[in-house]
Amino acid sequence: MVLGRSPMRGDGGERGERRKHALPSLRSYRDFRLLWTGSAMSVMAERCSGMAFTLLVLWHTGSESAAGLVGFASLLPTLLVQLPAGVMVDRLNRRRVMMVCVIVRMVAVATVALTLIGDTVRVWHIALVAFVQSTMTVFYQLSERAMVRGVVPPAQLGAAMATNEARSRGVNFVGHPASGAMFGLSAWLPFMSSVTLYLLSLITLLRLRGEKEPPARPAKRRRMRDDILVGLRWVWGRAYFRTALLIIAGSNLVFQGLILTVAVVIREDGGAAGTIGLIMACGGMGGLFGALAGGWLNKRLAMRQIMILAHTLWAVVMPAAVFFRQPVALGVLFFITSHIGAAVTVSGMSYQVRITPNNMQGRVGSVVMLLVSGASSLGALATGYLLEAVGSRHTLMLVSGVMVVLAVVAAVVFTRKGAAVEDRQDSEPPAQPVPAAVADGSTADPLTTLELRRTDG
Known part of the structure; x- marks a missing residue:
């Protein structure tokens, strides 16, 4: 009697084949682990000191206008330096840029901790440190x-971005309450906690074996203004x-208005200020879960489908x-x-990261962030005047x-004829730079090099 292979063994073989070709966990990429961990500590340090700046000024001066000045100083760089920063990030070694940023922030925040030893608080000093950070x-x-x-293969880029966004949302949820408790x-x-976290972040960056050389530079150095225009034209030409960016900027404007209006609603109804914090914490928790789900959704739906679904759901629940x-x-x-x-x-x-050439990541990213930051600032400013003019209920309706x-x-x-074609065209990966030479003089394939960096830990 000849025994054939049982269905169970066959199914197991197929599952084994799928596992064999499955991509490894993000945790198995050493450089991604270091980049993620170092950035988590850096973000936590920034949240701790950022919240404490406002508390420090309010508690030591009792001046709301002084606290507003410090808050303005911390927001101003998002509008002033985004585009120049994008150019510099594309010209310089990005790992070194990150290390310099950590060192400068660590030293700046340390000066605040030192002044508190003598119980001396100067508003101009706090505002300057907030601006520098x-x-x-x-x-x-x-x-x-x-x-x-x-530091990750292209197929895992979406999962990596989802993991990074979950990190940021989680730090936002924890960082501000922790800062208030420590204060x-x-x-x-x-402030000393921030200094310690920045130091630990610097150590992880020193161990990072990622980008050793800066992005490919043009043969002729252009003026910064010309490089900024290149980034703007690249975005505008697609x-x-x-x-998609303009629609997202519009929704960010709306949400800034919603946040301010809800704060006014709680005050009008006699609620405590802490209630606003709890509502924002619900938003932070929702953002954390959304970020964890974002990688799963990104694998199954095209960007145009996610845009339609998200804005339809927002339009349904916001009223x-x-x-x-x-x-x-x-x-x-x-939530x-x-x-x-x-x-x-x-x-x-x-x-954005997938479709942008490596030597333009900084400039294109800065244009994106400028649109987002600008929309948020305009939303908060416009909503303030709108609330005074028509009241909270009509503002919510608007x-x-x-x-x-x-x-x-x-x-x-995104449902018009040709949208799917444009989505596929924009999703085509940009041309890769010439692979760097390895020790024996042969050329190294980027994905092969990446796999060699992977560990099982």
Whole structure:
């Protein structure tokens, strides 16, 4: 009697084949682990000191205008230095840029801790340190995003971006409350904690074996203005990408308006200031889960489909804020909207990094961030005037109406004839640079080199 292979063994063989060809876990890439860990500590350090700046000024001066000045100083670099930073990130070694950023921020924050030993607080000093830290953060974020493509294979880029976004959302959820708790124990504690975290981040960057050489430079050095224009033209010349960016900028404007309006609603209804913090924490938790789901969604849907789905869901749930003003309902609303927003962010970042040539990652990333930051700033400014003019309920109706319009625009633009073709064209990977030579003089394949960096740890 001849025994044939049982179905169970056959199925197991097929599963074994799939496992054999499956990509390894992101944790198995040494450089990605180091980049992720170092950036997590860097972001946590920035959150701890950033929150403490405002608390320090309020508690030592009692001046709300002084606290506002410090807040303005910390936001200003996102508008002033984005485009020049993008050019510099494309000209320099990105790993070294990140190391310089960590060192400068560490020293700047340390000066605040030292002044607190003598119980001396000067508003101009705090504002200057906030400005310097935020400026270095702009350079750091652009450099880190550009480096991700060099430490994971293209097939895992979406998963890597989702993991990074989950890290940022998780740090946001933990960092601000931790900063407030440490400040309550001692004013210098959050600043010294930031210094320690920056030092640990620097150590991980020193161990990083990623990009050793700067991106390929043009034969003739251009002026910074010309390089900025190249980045702007590249983004503007891709109609599909440009349209998606403008729609996302519009939704960011709406959400900044929603955040400010909800704070006013809680105050009008006699709620405590801590209630606003709890609602924002619900949003942070939703963003964390959304980021974790973003990689899964990014593998299954094209960017145009994610855009349509996200803006349709936002348009459906946002009007609930007009009718349900209870803190619990608003917390649920922020959880849902942030969950969707994180998934869109993962999709957008993955798409941008994938389609952008390596020597333009900094410039294109800076254009993207400028649009996002500019929309957020305009949203907060416009909503303040709108609230004074028409009140909170009508403001909520207006921002909900704007979201409905954006959902309609997204549906029309991304379902029109040719949208799928443009999506595929923009998704084609950019031309790869000439592989670097290895020790024996032969050329090294980028993916082979990447696999050699992988460990099983």
